[in-house]
Amino acid sequence: MSSPNLQNNEGSAGGPGHSSAAGAAAPTAGPDDSAAAREAAQHPDTSPLSIHDMTVAYQRRPVLWGVDFDAPQSGLVAIIGPNGAGKTTLIRAALDLVPRTAGEVRFFGQPYASQRHRVAYVPQRTSVDWDFPVSALDVVAMGLYRQIGWFRPVRRKHREQAADALSQVGMADFRHRQISQLSGGQQQRVFLARALAQNAELYLMDEPFAGVDAATERAIVEVLRTLRSRGRTVLAVHHDLQTVSEYFDHVVLLNMRLVAAGPTEEAFTAENLRRTYGGRLALLDRVGHAMGLGGE
């Protein structure tokens, strides 16, 4: 059960009834099967994010069933799956934004409340009102509010930090723009900069590439790679199957339950895609074929 390969993982995500401790430790490992990776798999306490047997239901309709997942120590992880697969819910339930029906979530081995400062969240761009009367810099500075603390105003020092985060995403020239005057891609980069300003170790991003222009996509990929090189972990909900292999070294395939998770070259197979996306076989075969993925 403890070998970090996909089929075991799929087996362990069987349902809410499953409760094996070994199963919780199993699902992922680093990109190689090195001793360190095995060590991490055996001690999920050190994982930036471990989700154990999580079930989430809205009203009486279940959205996620018995998800077991341990994020790798560092690297870029794509969460993929069809619409309604529970990708956004996975992130939001982990962050206590929607109540969990069952299961447990640990960040760096601790409850979220004590580890917030190590975790940054990038919500979907469409989740806020971009007509709000604030500038790009104001939004990025919001990533520092926790550090600033109650009642204290945003000072020059914080504005400089925020400006620095903006320049990391190539938006330094736009810092005084009101946010409705930014393009969708620029707005997405502002959100990313807000997360960067938090200087976290784990980043949870909900569709950072949704509806962005090519320049933004390049800028975001650049930032993700920088984060990886600094040993950070990024989990991103992703929709473009064509770029999964290029951008991400780990992948989580989700369709209400965890279909597979692991290093991209192992988990991102035509067979797993078929099991994730179900009916839309023809399309997937073509995508898989185009990417030269071996199925069976």
Added chain:
Amino acid sequence: MNGFLFSSAMLPVAETLFAALQLPAYNTQVVLAGTFLLGVAAAVTGTFMLLRGQALAGDVVSHATLAGVVLAFMVAEMFQAGSGRSLAVLLTGAFLAGGAAIGLTTFILRTTRIRQDAAMAISLGVFYGLGISLLTVAEDFPTGNVAGLSHFLEGMTASLRLSDVQLIGSLSLLAIVLCGVLFKELRLLSFDRDFAATQGWPVGLLDLVLIGLIVLVAVVGLKAVGAVLVVALLIIPPAAARFWSDRLSRMILASAVIGGASAVCGTVISTMLPSLAAGAVIVLSGAVLFCLSLAFGTERGLVWQAVHHRRTTRRVDRQHLLRAVYEIIEQQPEPGEQGSRYGEGEKPDRPHPEPDIRHRPVNRAQLQNCRRWVPARLERSLKQSIREGMLEPVGADAWQLTEDGAVSAQRIVRNHRLWEMYLISQVDIPPSHVDRDADDVEHFLPPDVIESLSRQFAASSPGGQIPASPHLLPPAEQ
């Protein structure tokens, strides 16, 4: 900046009103101070309420307060006859009822699948109906005079006593100070509540504080403007302020100025014309300021937008004109050169030498042929270009580029063609369609984009030369 400009513009107005009033009546000044503070408090609190999307919550609260006022009156009278006239007692009741109405709304939302607007309408109706029914019951109450209670429905500014104003003023100040102290927190809550929650901010508590402030202001405004109109004090000033600024701090300032000014105007007008209810006049003053903001607001006012739009259209027209002049000249044989620059249907080789474009007059027929101009628009663009020193008339119906005009024309054509080439190479638009697509954007290309395009197509425009048109130009008449 806009907010500050606006506030300095409004101050003289308030001063003039004070001067025009010239009523030494102490009572008027007291009332004025009270309504002014109320107006500012409502405007500041209302800004967060509006941005948080809770405008309807204000309506629920204000309608619900009536029930609280009447209940508090009845309870107090039962304990001690006459104590039901204490404003503090009545406002406490109103505050509790407002909170209860929000509680009911939240309960409906959490336990059922009824949507928010419906849940609010239910609470509003239930509590307002309760208030009206209790009012008729209170009329039969053995002790005390119930007549004052109906004032809470329509407001009775003139009947405010010094003690009332002290209460209203201090509660208003409390609301203003709380908004100031919690500015950063309320801004975050209003913009992105989920993000605030992940950061560990107690969003539930902050929600409660904001709704508490709304209830407080609604309650404070009860006696001055009445339950039904108080919500207008919360909503109109911030809605008007949005036309003056797109920064929250300045928007709040503008909102406070508008709220304070409408309170002062309304109070003064109703003092001069006592038959008018002050609450209604305050709200109408706010509405007038809203209309002025809608028209003349520096950020989104309709007048500025129209001016801006017209300016842009004309600029684009003039750029089209200069490009047309350039392209007409480009297709003509150079003086001393034989035949057209390009053969029939032949795609020009790039790069090509730039034509000498000065001292080469073009006439109206050529321009008209180059582009489907509306004659009047062409005429206006011609006149404006002459005024700007871009073109100069040569004879009756012909014009040539000035030195400035030649420089501008070259820049415009170069940008246009770089953009066309970008569209063809990156966006897969066929060359035959590219002219029209390029037209829309080329006028708004920022310098850095031009820079990167020039680098990208350096081969076609060595040394910043103008590349040849990637498509056939309309034949110019000779």
